[in-house]
Amino acid sequence: MRIKKKQGPLGWTATILLTLYCLIAIFLIGNLILSSFKTKMDLVYNTFGFPKSFTLGNYYKVLIKDDFIRYFYNSIVITSLSIISLLTVSSMAAYGIARYKFKGKSIVEMYFLLGLMFPIQIAILPIFIILRNMHLLNTYSGMILLYTANLAFPVFIFSQFFRDLPAALHESALMDGAGEFRIFSQIMMPLSRPVIFTVALISFVQIWNDFYLPLVFLTKRSIRTVTLGIYHYLSNFLAYWNYVFAAATIALVPIIIVFFIFSDQIIAGLVTGSIKE
Amino acid sequence: MQSKKSYIFFILPGFTVYTVFMIIPLFFAVYYSFFSWAGIGPKIFIGLDNFRKIFFDPQISPVFKNAIKNNFVYMAIALFVFIPVQILLAYLIHKKIRGYSFFKLVIFLPFVISSTIVGFFSLLVFDPNIGFLNTFLESLHLTSLTSSWFGDPKKAFYLLTGVIGWQGIGVGMVIILANMKGIPEEVIEASIIDGANEWVRFWRVILPFLKPALINVIILSSIYALTQFDLPYIIGGPTGGLDGAMDFINLFFYRYTFGDSYYGQTAIGFGASISVVAFSIILFIAVLQNTLLKKILNRD
Numbered sequence: 001m002r003i004k005k006k007q008g009p010l011g012w013t014a015t016i017l018l019t020l021y022c023l024i025a026i027f028l029i030g031n032l033i034l035s036s037f038k039t040k041m042d043l044v045y046n047t048f049g050f051p052k053s054f055t056l057g058n059y060y061k062v063l064i065k066d067d068f069i070r071y072f073y074n075s076i077v078i079t080s081l082s083i084i085s086l087l088t089v090s091s092m093a094a095y096g097i098a099r100y101k102f103k104g105k106s107i108v109e110m111y112f113l114l115g116l117m118f119p120i121q122i123a124i125l126p127i128f129i130i131l132r133n134m135h136l137l138n139t140y141s142g143m144i145l146l147y148t149a150n151l152a153f154p155v156f157i158f159s160q161f162f163r164d165l166p167a168a169l170h171e172s173a174l175m176d177g178a179g180e181f182r183i184f185s186q187i188m189m190p191l192s193r194p195v196i197f198t199v200a201l202i203s204f205v206q207i208w209n210d211f212y213l214p215l216v217f218l219t220k221r222s223i224r225t226v227t228l229g230i231y232h233y234l235s236n237f238l239a240y241w242n243y244v245f246a247a248a249t250i251a252l253v254p255i256i257i258v259f260f261i262f263s264d265q266i267i268a269g270l271v272t273g274s275i276k277e
Numbered sequence: 278m279q280s281k282k283s284y285i286f287f288i289l290p291g292f293t294v295y296t297v298f299m300i301i302p303l304f305f306a307v308y309y310s311f312f313s314w315a316g317i318g319p320k321i322f323i324g325l326d327n328f329r330k331i332f333f334d335p336q337i338s339p340v341f342k343n344a345i346k347n348n349f350v351y352m353a354i355a356l357f358v359f360i361p362v363q364i365l366l367a368y369l370i371h372k373k374i375r376g377y378s379f380f381k382l383v384i385f386l387p388f389v390i391s392s393t394i395v396g397f398f399s400l401l402v403f404d405p406n407i408g409f410l411n412t413f414l415e416s417l418h419l420t421s422l423t424s425s426w427f428g429d430p431k432k433a434f435y436l437l438t439g440v441i442g443w444q445g446i447g448v449g450m451v452i453i454l455a456n457m458k459g460i461p462e463e464v465i466e467a468s469i470i471d472g473a474n475e476w477v478r479f480w481r482v483i484l485p486f487l488k489p490a491l492i493n494v495i496i497l498s499s500i501y502a503l504t505q506f507d508l509p510y511i512i513g514g515p516t517g518g519l520d521g522a523m524d525f526i527n528l529f530f531y532r533y534t535f536g537d538s539y540y541g542q543t544a545i546g547f548g549a550s551i552s553v554v555a556f557s558i559i560l561f562i563a564v565l566q567n568t569l570l571k572k573i574l575n576r577d
Contacts, residue, residue: 007375015375018366022383024443028398047412089291096287108288115299117563119504121527122556125534125548126305127298129316149298151291180283209391211507216535230393234511237400241407248394259389263382266389270448271455 032252036245043242058246068247070222071229075251077140078225079207082147083200090151091196094158095184099170109159115152124216131217138220146217147207154199157272161195162188198269201262208255226251303556309549316545327550341551343521344529345558347434351525352502354438359446360494364487366446367453368479381454385447392444396511399440403427427512430522437523441508445501449494456490457483488574496566503559506531526555 007015035043036058038051046052063069097109120127127146128137136142165188173183189196214228224232230247233240259266310327312320331341366384370377387395402409403426411423427433460483468482506527509517515532517524534548 011372011374014369018369018374018380018384019376022380025383025386028401032394032398044407047409089294092287093291093295096284100284100287102284108292111300112291112295115295117500118299118303118556118559119500120299121504121506122552122559123299123302123306125545125552126302126309128535129305129545130298130302145294146298149294151295152299155291180286184287205389209389211392211511215510227391227393230391230397231511234393234397234400235514237404238406241401244397248397251391252394255389255391259386260382263385267385267451268455271452 029252029256032245033249035242036249038242038245040242043245058243059250062243062246062250066229066243067221068226068229068250071224071226072250074140074218074223075208075225075227078143078147079204081140082144082207083203085144085148086151086154086203087196087199089148090154090199091158091189091192092184093151094155095162095188097155098159098162099165099188112152112155115150116156120146120150121212124212128216137217138223140223142217143213146213147203154203157199157269158192158195160272161192165191194265198265198272201258201266202269204258205255205266208251306549306552306556309546310553312546312549314544314546320546323546327547328554330547331550331554340521340524341526341529344517344524344526347517347522347524348503348505348526350434351438351441351505352499355442355498355502356495359442360449360491360498363446363449363494364453364484364491366450367457368483370450370454371457381451385451387444388447390444392507393511395440395444396508399427399436399508399512403436427523428519430518430520433513433518433522437509437512437518440512441505444508449498452494452497453487453490456487460486492567492570492574495570496563499562499566500559503555503562526551526558530555 031048034051035047037054037056038046039053039055039057042052063072093112097105097112131137131142131146134142136145169187169191170183173187178186209227210225211227211231214225215231218224218228226247230244230251233244233247237244311322311324313323313326314320330337332338366380370381374380400408405411405423405425405428408426410426414420414423424432426436464482464486465478468478473481504527505525509523509525509528510531512518513523513528515528515536517528530548530551533544533551
């Protein structure tokens with residue numbers, strides 16, 4: 001049994017300071033959710049309290065009148081299809097790199113790692129021209145392609161995992177007459193469920209929250225994502241601020257739920273590769 | 278399927294999308310940067326003229342220099358303020374002070390919140406008219422302390438830095454924390470037996486062990502600093518706030534490429550030259566840090 005150490009005055013100071021610091025985030029999120037149910041009057045005169053009367057008016061205005069239901073749908077389609085495509089393509093690439101020996105293997109490995117160093121913003125302009133020429137601006141497919149191409153980090157995580165799987169696994173399956181793709185899809189994939197899940201979580205957070213790519217590539221109103229919809233409210237802040245609470249709550253709640261359930265996996269996934277072995 | 282060559286089948290799809298949408302565009306950016314081109318119509322080869330404009334045009338170069346200066350000041354703050362704070366936070370959590378698991382979770386939490394929502398929070402708190410902070414100060418009769426916050430060019434940059442820090446500080450913290458957990462118990466115990474106090478133990482035992490992780494965090498933070506876009510754009514607007522106090526190289530790039538800042542028109546060629554400059558700076562800093570830090574940190 002572990003005996004709890006007594007905490008000294010320095011420790012308590014740290015605890016108190018950090019508690020105060022953490023209250024900022026909790027206050028902001030709590031206030032956001034509560035305010036989304038307030039009428040505008042209530043919001044002005046009762047900024048910090050509980051709503052005097054719960055109203056769904058803001059949600060009605062945001063979701064139905066201002067089309068956020070559409071933006072929400074766009075976000076879901078783009079995020080989910082991008083994750084599926086990214087997982088498929090990056091796990092295959094990582095598998096090819098990590099499990100086979102071939103000429104130039106280390107060069108291919110380095111080549112994929114380059115993407116870790118250069119954020120996609122650097123290349124955004126030629127990407128814009130390429131997508132325009134392919135008529136993929138303002139489309140789901142364009143966004144899905146880009147999120148799939150941004151695969152350096154998933155490839156890195158997957159190859160770390162595949163590298164550590166025993167070679168015997170592959171050999172015995174070959175002896176049983178399984179083809180290469182069957183080995184991948186029916187033996188390796190089920191084994192990598194935890195990694196797949198981690199990559200999916202991290203990608204979900206990144207793609208769902210992404211601002212830059214939608215800003216550049218989704219200029220049509222009908223294909224806006226939720227983050228972009230909120231941005232358009234913000235650019236006219238004083239006129240719409242009471243609605244932003246509802247819009248932001250819609251965007252934030254799925255992320256917060258996922259985060260509180262899976263924070264360990266998300267954090268562990270993000271730190272992969274930066275831990276000294 | 279021949280088993281020897283099947284790696285090609287696995288790698289090819291990823292290799293293709295990655296090459297077409299991430300790598301080839303980098304080269305295209307370099308190519309476009311030598312042209313005067315509005316994105317449609319004829320491309321006119323103008324050599325290094327775009328670059329000359331970035332550095333010497335009397336209208337453009339002061340804006341560029343201000344933006345890049347902001348990137349570097351922010352980078353300095355990230356390296357000399359945020360990273361020490363991240364180390365301290367990681368250490369406190371590692372030591373399991375009361376409430377540590379709650380702190381770890383909530384300090385990290387803003388990282389998963391979209392920048393538009395973090396931007397909304399900032400406006401809510403710092404708006405001069407309806408913001409929480411001014412309202413709060415007025416209710417305490419401290420009207421002299423109220424301010425226009427982001428509307429004040431002297432304060433805007435540091436406030437923005439604070440907001441970006443609030444959103445992202447948890448990442449470096451969890452990386453450092455994960456590496457602290459990798460320090461073998463025996464090493465710590467040996468130093469306790471040697472009678473080293475906590476301060477000495479932190480500097481002589483824990484910090485040296487974190488070197489590789491710190492190199493990572495330094496490089497990641499620097500790249501992040503040099504590619505700032507979301508929060509400056511959302512809070513300060515496309516022009517980077519009053520007097521360009523919140524302008525960064527990526528906003529500068531965005532305005533000229535997708536906006537109409539180039540003497541009133543969009544300028545793909547000119548925009549490309551900005552991204553080439555930005556790219557070179559990132560490459561230079563990353564390579565420099567990588568070699569320099571490894572040399573310095575591995576000396577002893």
